Each structure stands twice: as C-alpha cells, then as structure tokens.
Amino acid sequence: MRLTKQTNYAVRMLMYCAANDGHLSRIPEIAKAYGVSELFLFKILQPLNKAGLVETVRGRNGGVRLPKPASQISLFDIVKVTEDSFAMAECFEAGEIDCPLVDSCGLNSALRKALNAFFEVLQQYSIDDLVKARPQINFLLGLEATHRPQTAA
Secondary structure (H helix, E strand, O other), rough: HHHHHHHHHHHHHHHHHHHHHOOOOOOHHHHHHOOOOOOHHHHHHHHHOOOOOOEEEEOOOOOOOOOHHHHOHHHHHHHHOOEEEEEOOHOOOOOOOOOOOOOOOHHHHHHHHHHHHHHHHHHHEEHHHHHHHHOOOOEEEEHHHHHHHOOOO
C-alpha cells in the first residue's frame, strides 16, 4: 500500500501548523518550507477544513491553524480524509468480482486484518508526536518565532 501525495502533503501542512503553534500559517510559507506547489496545498486544504482538521481565517492577515491541540489529531484522522480507497485487492472493491472464492477467501481475511492493524497504528500517532520527534523542526521549516506577532487562538 502506498499513501498518496495528498496525504503526505496534508500531514506536512498540519505539522507546519503545529510547529507554528499560536500563529496563523500561510499557504505560500508552507509551500516554500516544503518546496511544494501552493495550488496543490490549497486543493488539500478544502477537505481538511471540512473535516475540522484545520481552520482558515480569511483576509489580508489570514491563514491556517489547527482548531484543536496537535495531540488530538491522529494520523488516521488525516488518512481517512485524504485517501480515496483502501482497496488492497480486487475483492475489497464494490462491484462484480470474478473470483469464485470472494466470500470465503483466506487472502481477503488476512488483508483486512493487515489493514485494520495499519489503522490502529496510525491512531496511536498524533501530529504532536511527529513534531516533537524533531526538536529542530522550527529551524528546519524556517519558522522564526521571534519575528512573528502572536495571534489569538
């Protein structure tokens, strides 16, 4: 299984917001820090906002921030919003399947167990865990806390 770029960038965006705690983060700054497309980040922002994983503040001094502590946002929360499908095999998909063993297949059962284990591990890790694992994350992302005004949460 491979996660999409959308999931990868969504996790990065939330990590940036968590590292920039107390400040609004702007998409151009996030894009520059990671060397990714602003357009793609704006596209990802919409489902994250709708799911309540980020909140946006409009206007000249607007930006993006986490609506709750980073410790309360799991990797699973992000993955379930950004991934379209977790079909690991044809038998996971809805519709007509050509396999005569579809209802009694050991492979199907094993893959479902593996997928559930994957989800359980993702639920154990928060955005806060990822940020705290990198003590120099603010430096690595170019965040200069001393040059930024504090914003109300």
